[in-house]
Amino acid sequence: MSEPALLARGVFKSFGGLKAVQDFSLELPVGALRGLIGPNGAGKTTVFNLLTGVYRPDAGEVRLAGAEISGLRPSRIAAMGMARTFQNIRLFGELSVLDNVKLACHVRSRQSLAGAILRSPFSRGEERAIEERAVQLLSLFGLADRAQEQGKNLPYGEQRRLEIARALATTPRVLLLDEPAAGMNPQEKIELRALIRRVREEFGVSILLIEHDMGLVMDICERITVLDHGQVIFVGTPDEVQSDKKVIEAYLGVAEEAPSA
Amino acid sequence: MEVFLQTLKDGVAIGSLYALIALGYTMVYGILKFINFAHSDIVVLGAWTSLLIAKAIEKAAGGTPAWLGVPVLLGAMALCALVGFTVERLAYRPLRRAPRLNVLITAIGVSLFLQNLGQQEWMFGTRPRSLPPIVSGNALFSVGSVRINILDVVGIGTALALMAGLEWLVFHTKLGRGMRAVSHNTVTASLMGVPVDRVISVTFIIGSSLAAAGGFLWALKYQQINQPADAGWTLLGLKAFVAAVVGGIGNVRGAMLGGLAIGLLENFGVAYFNPSLADVYVFGVLIVVLLFRPSGILGKAVAEKV
Amino acid sequence: MAFDLTSRARELRPSAAPALARGLTPFALCVAFAVLMQLAVKPAVDAYTARLLLDIGTNIVLAVSLTMVNGFTGQFSMGHAGFLAVGGYVAATVMYYGSLRLWGNAEMAGGMLSSMPIKPQPGRSPFSPGDVLFLCSLVAGGLVSGVFGILVGLPSLRLRGDYLAIVTLGFGEIVRVTIQQTGPVIKDAATARATPWPELFTRVGGSLGFSGPPPYTSLFWAFLAATLTVLVAIRLKRSTFGRAFLSIREDEIASEAMGVNTVRYKVEAFVISAFFAGIAGGLYAHTLGVGLSPQAAGFQKSFDIIIMVVLGGLGSVSGAVIAAVVLTLLPEYLRELSNYRMIVFSLALILMMIFRPQGLLGVRELWDAALWRPIARRFGKGGAG
Numbered sequence: 002m003s004e005p006a007l008l009a010r011g012v013f014k015s016f017g018g019l020k021a022v023q024d025f026s027l028e029l030p031v032g033a034l035r036g037l038i039g040p041n042g043a044g045k046t047t048v049f050n051l052l053t054g055v056y057r058p059d060a061g062e063v064r065l066a067g068a069e070i071s072g073l074r075p076s077r078i079a080a081m082g083m084a085r086t087f088q089n090i091r092l093f094g095e096l097s098v099l100d101n102v103k104l105a106c107h108v109r110s111r112q113s114l115a116g117a118i119l120r121s122p123f124s125r126g127e128e129r130a131i132e133e134r135a136v137q138l139l140s141l142f143g144l145a146d147r148a149q150e151q152g153k154n155l156p157y158g159e160q161r162r163l164e165i166a167r168a169l170a171t172t173p174r175v176l177l178l179d180e181p182a183a184g185m186n187p188q189e190k191i192e193l194r195a196l197i198r199r200v201r202e203e204f205g206v207s208i209l210l211i212e213h214d215m216g217l218v219m220d221i222c223e224r225i226t227v228l229d230h231g232q233v234i235f236v237g238t239p240d241e242v243q244s245d246k247k248v249i250e251a252y253l254g255v256a257e258e259a260p261s262a
Numbered sequence: 263m264e265v266f267l268q269t270l271k272d273g274v275a276i277g278s279l280y281a282l283i284a285l286g287y288t289m290v291y292g293i294l295k296f297i298n299f300a301h302s303d304i305v306v307l308g309a310w311t312s313l314l315i316a317k318a319i320e321k322a323a324g325g326t327p328a329w330l331g332v333p334v335l336l337g338a339m340a341l342c343a344l345v346g347f348t349v350e351r352l353a354y355r356p357l358r359r360a361p362r363l364n365v366l367i368t369a370i371g372v373s374l375f376l377q378n379l380g381q382q383e384w385m386f387g388t389r390p391r392s393l394p395p396i397v398s399g400n401a402l403f404s405v406g407s408v409r410i411n412i413l414d415v416v417g418i419g420t421a422l423a424l425m426a427g428l429e430w431l432v433f434h435t436k437l438g439r440g441m442r443a444v445s446h447n448t449v450t451a452s453l454m455g456v457p458v459d460r461v462i463s464v465t466f467i468i469g470s471s472l473a474a475a476g477g478f479l480w481a482l483k484y485q486q487i488n489q490p491a492d493a494g495w496t497l498l499g500l501k502a503f504v505a506a507v508v509g510g511i512g513n514v515r516g517a518m519l520g521g522l523a524i525g526l527l528e529n530f531g532v533a534y535f536n537p538s539l540a541d542v543y544v545f546g547v548l549i550v551v552l553l554f555r556p557s558g559i560l561g562k563a564v565a566e567k568v
Numbered sequence: 569m570a571f572d573l574t575s576r577a578r579e580l581r582p583s584a585a586p587a588l589a590r591g592l593t594p595f596a597l598c599v600a601f602a603v604l605m606q607l608a609v610k611p612a613v614d615a616y617t618a619r620l621l622l623d624i625g626t627n628i629v630l631a632v633s634l635t636m637v638n639g640f641t642g643q644f645s646m647g648h649a650g651f652l653a654v655g656g657y658v659a660a661t662v663m664y665y666g667s668l669r670l671w672g673n674a675e676m677a678g679g680m681l682s683s684m685p686i687k688p689q690p691g692r693s694p695f696s697p698g699d700v701l702f703l704c705s706l707v708a709g710g711l712v713s714g715v716f717g718i719l720v721g722l723p724s725l726r727l728r729g730d731y732l733a734i735v736t737l738g739f740g741e742i743v744r745v746t747i748q749q750t751g752p753v754i755k756d757a758a759t760a761r762a763t764p765w766p767e768l769f770t771r772v773g774g775s776l777g778f779s780g781p782p783p784y785t786s787l788f789w790a791f792l793a794a795t796l797t798v799l800v801a802i803r804l805k806r807s808t809f810g811r812a813f814l815s816i817r818e819d820e821i822a823s824e825a826m827g828v829n830t831v832r833y834k835v836e837a838f839v840i841s842a843f844f845a846g847i848a849g850g851l852y853a854h855t856l857g858v859g860l861s862p863q864a865a866g867f868q869k870s871f872d873i874i875i876m877v878v879l880g881g882l883g884s885v886s887g888a889v890i891a892a893v894v895l896t897l898l899p900e901y902l903r904e905l906s907n908y909r910m911i912v913f914s915l916a917l918i919l920m921m922i923f924r925p926q927g928l929l930g931v932r933e934l935w936d937a938a939l940w941r942p943i944a945r946r947f948g949k950g951g952a953g
Contacts, residue, residue: 051827077696079827091822091886093815095931097938104811108827109573114836117807118800118801126581130764133580149938174569234725297730356922362729364925367878370871371917378910379660441811493866497741503734541745552731553723 004067006031006207007052007083007175012024012071014051021047022231025061027209029175034201034208035056036218038242039228040252046088048228049177053085054078066174080108084173086164088180088211094153098144098163101152102135105170117233135170141164141203142196158189162196169204178210182217190214194221219243226250267408267532270526273438275414275483277525282476283502283527284509284517285428286469292445292512293465296362299369300349302499303376304342304470308493309487310386311328312338316369331396331482335420338478340469345376346464355459372562373496380490393481417479425473425518428468432514439466445512476502498543505550510561519559578604598795606788616680618787619857624896625790626851629797630642631876634842636801638874639883639931640674640810641837642817643724646733647740648845648873650720651713653865654743655846656853657772659709660781661858664753665768666701667782668760674780677701681788706793713846714839719740721838725831736808737867744865750774777861778853785854790935793851797844801885802933813837814931875913879920891927 007029015024029035037045050056052063054075055081071077076096084105093101107252110131112124124187139145142162146157161181168176181197182190194217201208212218218225219239225244227235229251235242269531281353284556290298290430295505315337330440380386397416404410432438438463440461443451480498488494509520524544531543551558581587591652610618634648667674676682677698678883720739724732751771754760762769772778804810814822824830863869872895880891900907920927932939 021600055821055825067622074829075824076827076829079825080706085825087822087825091819091825093818095818096814100814102812103808104815104823104828106573107812108807110808111574111577112808114809117809118803120587121805122584122587123577123872124583125587125591126579127573127577128808129580131578132571133573133576144655151938172573175908291730297734300891353918353922360921360925363642365922366730366733367874368918368921370874371914371921374871374914375918378908379916382907484747488932493868500734500737500741507731507734538749539745542742545742548738549723549735551729552735556726556731 003031005029006033006066007209008062008064009048009052009250010062010064012048012051013059014047014056016061021064022051025051025228025231025232025233027226027236029207030210031174031207032201032205034197034221034223035210036222036225037228038116038215038218038225039208042230042250043228046179048233049085049179049211052177053083055146071091076108079171079173082174083174083177084168084171084175085177086161086168086179086181088183090157090160090164090220092152092155092160092163092167094151096152097149098152098155099135099139099148100139100168101163102167103131105167106131106134108171138166138170156186158186161185161193165196165200169200169206173206176204176206176208178208178212180211181213182214190217193217194257197227237250263535264407267287269529271408271410271414273529274522274524275417275525276529277505277522278418278425279476279479279483279521280502280525281518281521282421282472282479283504284426284521285425285514286473287503288506288509288511288513288517289441289445289465289469292363292514293441293462293507294354294358296365296369297503298354298469299366299499300372300376300474301469302495303373303380303490304473305477305480305499305502306340306344306380306490307345307376308342308474308491308496309481310380310477311341311474312481313391313393313487316396320394326394327397330394331416333397335475335478339473342474342477343467346466346473350463350466355462356465377495382552386490388491390486390488391487392487397482406455408491413483417483420475420479428472428514431468433522437461437464487540495568501541501544504544507548508551508558510558513558513560516558516560523559594799595796598799599792601795602788602792603681605791610787620896620900621787622785622790622855624893625787625794626785626855627873627876627896628889629844629848629851630788630873631892632794632797632801632885633848634843634873635877635880635883635885635888636804636813636844637837637841638877639881639888640805640813640817641834641836642882643734643834644729644733645724645838645841646867646870646874647719647720647736647738647743648841649867649869650736650740650743650865651716651842651845651851652830652844652852652869653740653747653862654682654716655709655849656860656864657709657711657747657778657849658706658712658769659845659850660778660853661769661772662705662708663702663784663854664778664781665760665765666705667698668754670697670701670755672757674782676782676784679834682784682786698782698784702789702854706789706847709850709853710843710846713849714843716761717839717842718835720842721835725839726835739869740867740870744862745861747772747865748775748794750828752776753778753780755780766880773861775862777859779855779859781854783854783856785851785856790851793844793847797847798885798889800844805885805933809833819884834879868909875917878917879927881927881929881931884927884933886934887927887929 005028009025009027012022012025025048037048039045051058054073058071062069065078065081065083068081070081093104110127112127116124136145139148144159144163144166147159150154152163165181182193197208198221200206222239224236224238225242227231227248233249234247235245286301287298312334316330316334318329319333351373353368354365357368381388397413432441440456443454443456444458444461448458505520505524506517508523509516527547528540528544532540616649632653635669637643637645664674667677671677681704682699720736724735727735750773753773754763754771812828812833815828816833852858852864876891876895877888880887899906902909
């Protein structure tokens with residue numbers, strides 16, 4: 002039995018008096034495509050922030066391919082192989098589309114500062130490799146002709162694709178997507194489903210995504226974790242999730258008792 | 263014991279000045295989220311206009327009437343309020359939506375502008391001058407062997423009166439409520455019907471008049487008014503800013519508390535440690551506060567949402 | 569996850585010798601340019617113009633070094649003059665007391681590459697040892713200043729925007745006040761030899777200033793430093809490290825999430841910037857006619873540099889160079905209006921922030937295609953119509 006790509010066990014996080022996440026556990030096997038859903042304010046992005054090191058868990062453990070990562074800085078966790086996108090897109094707006102992706106290659110760079118300044122043979126080679134890789138990724142995501150545009154000038158849908166391309170440039174094992182379909186029209190969402198599946202196949206990454214679009218989640222996720230008020234209330238297949246009473250209540254509220262005649 | 267009381271008195275005296283000036287910084291930071299670098303230059307303006315008004319009245323009245331202080335103070339406050347209002351309208355309002363860094367740079371520009379304008383011979387000139395004797399330097403009473411001058415009483419008293427006035431305004435009037443609303447969230451406040459532009463203008467008017475009062479009281483206390491570009495003024499402004507941060511930037515009561523704290527700290531440091539390191543104490547406190555408790559004594563920490 | 573950057577990099581690496589030559593040639597060109605300035609240009613111009621050129625060189629180093637921290641990583645430092653002063657005083661101490669201890673006096677001992685030609689001195693080697701000492705003093709100034717860059721960079725990590733600006737301003741002030749506390753300069757060689765080095769660093773004149781150091785700064789040194797600073801800055805900016813710096817400026821959280829250790833890079837930016845500012849300080853301290861004083865760390869000096877960098881464009885190396893040249897020359901050409909100089913500059917700054925906040929070139933370089941595209945488009949439309 003091999004280690005899961007990502008494992009969280011008993012994670013707690015409070016902000017002052019607010020208990021944001023309580024006893025969160027999740028398992029993402031290698032190569033899996035799973036979902037994290039829940040009503041607004043359930044704590045989904047907080048979970049992502051805990052997994053990626055933006056917040057430090059108050060208790061519990063997080064393991065990336067078996068290695069303990071809770072308490073490490075986000076850049077270290079990224080170097081170890083976890084990448085993410087953001088709910089409110091965080092591109093490097095002034096930088097070109099190409100540079101956005103090239104930047105994400107930096108985590109794998111081995112050249113030294115001196116080498117870069119002196120333009121050593123290795124640093125030249127690495128710069129070429131980075132250029133090649135970045136162009137390749139842009140082509141895969143249909144952004145090749147936008148390479149020199151400033152990130153902030155891209156239409157919304159392309160910005161989201163760029164964020165995913167950028168995350169993949171870090172050669173991650175685990176990819177966390179935070180509401181990748183937000184703001185997309187139905188056609189774009191269909192393309193996104195295919196894109197996410199393709200990403201899993203071609204890059205061999207394990208994917209966990211937060212989404213509100215139930216159609217998308219039920220379609221592509223193998224297993225779904227449901228969060229409400231910071232706690233896991235259900236884990237199961239799409240079919241199971243759709244028929245679970247607790248989940249329905251969390252989203253729609255409890256039905257009022259009809260007054261007896 | 264005598265040194266202690268003397269230092270205490272000095273600390274409170276200068277602390278109340280810092281507080282007056284700190285209020286302007288903290289109010290502007292609270293609503294617009296930037297450090298108004300040009301604020302210290304309003305203090306300078308206050309000191310110099312006090313001088314010019316005092317001289318003018320002296321000439322007209324043919325002497326130094328006992329009530330001279332009042333029109334001088336009010337005149338200086340009014341003039342500086344106007345300047346503060348104008349600066350906001352012309353230089354800061356166009357940048358309302360710009361990155362905070364741009365506004366900071368603009369504020370530096372305004373500060374340099376006011377400084378160098380003041381330096382011109384046809385404005386204030388470059389030679390230090392003194393206020394005519396508005397308040398006598400006589401002792402009023404003594405605590406132990408420490409003399410409390412009329413000057414000290416007037417200075418601290420005026421500062422306290424102005425702060426009390428501001429406290430009433432901010433916490434007991436509709437305008438004050440508007441100011442507090444804008445400092446929490448500008449957009450929401452405007453959606454709730456608060457006239458944001460007017461509130462911001464008023465904030466600058468109030469902040470600038472308090473700064474002018476600070477300048478006037480400084481000139482009263484220290485006799486000599488130095489040229490506008492003298493580094494001492496910028497340092498005064500910076501210390502008042504540190505006071506605002508220590509008290510909790512954006513918090514009016516914090517600014518008053520912070521002013522007092524910095525005034526006491528500086529004077530006790532000078533009296534009991536190395537007298538020439540006054541500036542270092544103040545900046546040292548700033549660094550310590552920003553590292554360990556950036557929200558200051560009365561402020562609340564605000565985290566960035568990821 | 570099959571892609572491995574390092575092995576692909578090795579596959580694509582060019583052959584060693586030609587690549588190294590291409591890598592190092594520009595450095596040699598910098599030295600050659602500096603020699604040219606000193607040996608060809610200097611004799612051809614009058615003393616006044618030479619001094620202007622020298623100031624331009626020093627200001628280029630200052631402006632480019634500041635844009636490396638303010639522009640590349642977006643950390644708005646307002647205490648740059650503090651690094652200038654640290655570097656200047658360290659260099660001056662090494663040079664002055666070094667000369668006293670080695671040669672018994674603080675006279676010029678440099679060759680043709682420094683301000684004056686070799687003066688034969690009894691007991692001294694004919695190979696301008698003064699130049700060697702001067703180079704050492706410049707580097708020492710830069711290194712110590714770089715260490716101070718760590719001292720300023722670390723606390724600044726938690727601070728943003730305005731607060732960072734104020735704390736760095738405070739740093740400049742602390743440097744100034746500290747220098748004011750130092751002891752009087754030692755004038756005779758015997759005492760200098762007898763005093764241990766740590767103490768010598770505290771005998772730099774205090775408020776009275778330090779005017780002992782011999783005026784070594786020449787067109788050669790100024791332009792050597794200027795061209796090397798520009799070269800390093802440009803190479804850095806175009807490298808993967810430059811992208812890392814710029815990404816921090818754009819969005820620190822995203823940058824960290826993509827694997828950039830923002831702590832390390834933010835401090836690094838300060839260190840590199842401080843190093844070059846320190847070198848500029850050494851140049852400044854040894855310029856003929858300049859009296860090194862604690863004022864060199866004051867915020868007026870910091871503001872002068874900030875104005876250059878903001879007008880040229882935060883993050884643009886070529887912009888900083890252009891601004892440094894223009895803002896050094898302009899006051900000279902507007903001599904009659906010298907009273908109004910700062911009023912004009914400050915108004916320019918305000919108007920710039922309102923109408924063109926990115927300054928002249930923004931974060932781009934003069935040679936960036938993206939810079940010229942809108943202009944080309946406009947001309948294209950005009951031509952076709």
